[in-house]
Amino acid sequence: MERLVTVSVVPLWGAETLNLRFLLITLILLMAGCSSTAHRVTEPPVVVSEATWRQIDQDIDSASLLSKAEVRRYTRGAMERWRQQVFQRTETDFIPWFTGYWTQQWLSMRVSWYKLNSQGEADSVVNRLTLYLQEQYHQRVLDPVAKVTDPNVIMGDAVALYVQMLDVSLVEIRERYAVPQQQFDRRLNEIPAISLAPPPARNASLYVLTHTEPLTALPAYVALIEQVRGSNNGAGAGLSDAGISSVAKRASERLEAQIATRSIASAVAAAVGRIAGAAISVVTAGIGAISNESDRPEAQAQMRKSLSAAFDKAWLGLMENETNGVMAGVNYISGEIDDSMVERSLSVPQAPATPVRPASFSDDVGDTSP
Structure with a gap:
C-alpha cells in the first residue's frame, strides 16, 4: 500500500515582499532625515x-x-548700621576708658617716656601718643564692630549684588532685540570689566564676570578686591585718625603740664623730709584725681566733638571714595564698562538703527559679529 506524502511549499515571493517593504520604509526614513x-x-x-x-x-x-x-x-543702608554701631561703641567703651583717672595716669607715664626719647622734638611726643590712641580705638571700637558689620565685607557684597543685577538686565536686553545667544555672548566677551593685568588672569570681560560662580573663583575679581582692601588698609582705616590726632595733641599738652606740677611737688617733698614729703605726694595725687573727675565731663564732650567731626568726614569718604570706599569695586567695573562704550561710540560712524532681520542667501553668512 502506497503512502501519500504531502509537501507544503512556501512561495518565495512572500519573503521577498517583506524585505522589499522593509527597504522602502528604511529609505523613506533616511530621506526624511536628510531633508530635515x-x-x-x-x-x-x-x-x-x-x-x-x-x-x-x-x-x-x-x-x-x-x-x-x-x-x-x-551700601548706604549697611554703612548706616555700621555707623550706629561704631558711635555706640565709642560712647560706651572708648570715651570712658580714655577719660578715666587711671588711664590718664598711664598716659602721663607714656608721655614722660616719649619725652625722654624725643630728643627735644615736640611733634614726636604727639605722634607717638596718637599712634597709641589709634591702636586703642581699633582694638576697642573698630575691630569688635567689624566682627558684626565689616566695611570690607560690605564692599565685596556690593560687587556681587551689582553683577547679579546687571546679569538680569543683560538677559532682558538680549531678548528685547532678539539677538542670537552666541552673538550676544561674543559681544559681551569684547567688553572689558576688570583690567588689572599682568598676569592676563587678572583681566575679565563682562561675559566672564557674569558667568562665573562663585565670583571668588575668578582671579580678576580676587585681584580687584585685594587692590581695594590694600589701599584701604583694613576696615575703617583712617576713620578716627584726624579726631584722635587733635585729642592726642590736647592730651599731650595737658599731661606735660601735669608732669611739671608733679616734678615741683616731688622737689618740695624732698626738701621738707620723708614724712612730710609722703603727705605732700598723697595730697597731690588726690588733687589730681579730684581734678580729673571734675574735668571729665568737659574732656568727654571735647573728645565726642572731635571724634564725631572726624567720623562724619571719614564715613563720607568710605561711601564716596573711588579708590577705597565700599563702592570702589562697583565704581571700577562700571567705569570700565562705560569707558569701553565711549570708545565704541567714537570709533563707529553713526547710522540710524534698523530692526534685526534674517540674512538672505546672497548675504555674507560668515562671522556676523562686528
Missing part, C-alpha cells in the same frame, strides 16, 4: 546691524549705571 538636516543647514543666520549693536551697547551702559545706583542704596 538639509533644512537646518540652509537656514539663514540672523544678521544684527551695527546700529542695533550700538543701541545694545547704550542699553548695557544704562543697565550698569542703574545697577550701580541700586547697589549704592544698599
Whole structure:
C-alpha cells in the first residue's frame, strides 16, 4: 500500500515582499532625515546691524549705571548700621576708658617716656601718643564692630549684588532685540570689566564676570578686591585718625603740664623730709584725681566733638571714595564698562538703527559679529 506524502511549499515571493517593504520604509526614513538636516543647514543666520549693536551697547551702559545706583542704596543702608554701631561703641567703651583717672595716669607715664626719647622734638611726643590712641580705638571700637558689620565685607557684597543685577538686565536686553545667544555672548566677551593685568588672569570681560560662580573663583575679581582692601588698609582705616590726632595733641599738652606740677611737688617733698614729703605726694595725687573727675565731663564732650567731626568726614569718604570706599569695586567695573562704550561710540560712524532681520542667501553668512 502506497503512502501519500504531502509537501507544503512556501512561495518565495512572500519573503521577498517583506524585505522589499522593509527597504522602502528604511529609505523613506533616511530621506526624511536628510531633508530635515538639509533644512537646518540652509537656514539663514540672523544678521544684527551695527546700529542695533550700538543701541545694545547704550542699553548695557544704562543697565550698569542703574545697577550701580541700586547697589549704592544698599551700601548706604549697611554703612548706616555700621555707623550706629561704631558711635555706640565709642560712647560706651572708648570715651570712658580714655577719660578715666587711671588711664590718664598711664598716659602721663607714656608721655614722660616719649619725652625722654624725643630728643627735644615736640611733634614726636604727639605722634607717638596718637599712634597709641589709634591702636586703642581699633582694638576697642573698630575691630569688635567689624566682627558684626565689616566695611570690607560690605564692599565685596556690593560687587556681587551689582553683577547679579546687571546679569538680569543683560538677559532682558538680549531678548528685547532678539539677538542670537552666541552673538550676544561674543559681544559681551569684547567688553572689558576688570583690567588689572599682568598676569592676563587678572583681566575679565563682562561675559566672564557674569558667568562665573562663585565670583571668588575668578582671579580678576580676587585681584580687584585685594587692590581695594590694600589701599584701604583694613576696615575703617583712617576713620578716627584726624579726631584722635587733635585729642592726642590736647592730651599731650595737658599731661606735660601735669608732669611739671608733679616734678615741683616731688622737689618740695624732698626738701621738707620723708614724712612730710609722703603727705605732700598723697595730697597731690588726690588733687589730681579730684581734678580729673571734675574735668571729665568737659574732656568727654571735647573728645565726642572731635571724634564725631572726624567720623562724619571719614564715613563720607568710605561711601564716596573711588579708590577705597565700599563702592570702589562697583565704581571700577562700571567705569570700565562705560569707558569701553565711549570708545565704541567714537570709533563707529553713526547710522540710524534698523530692526534685526534674517540674512538672505546672497548675504555674507560668515562671522556676523562686528
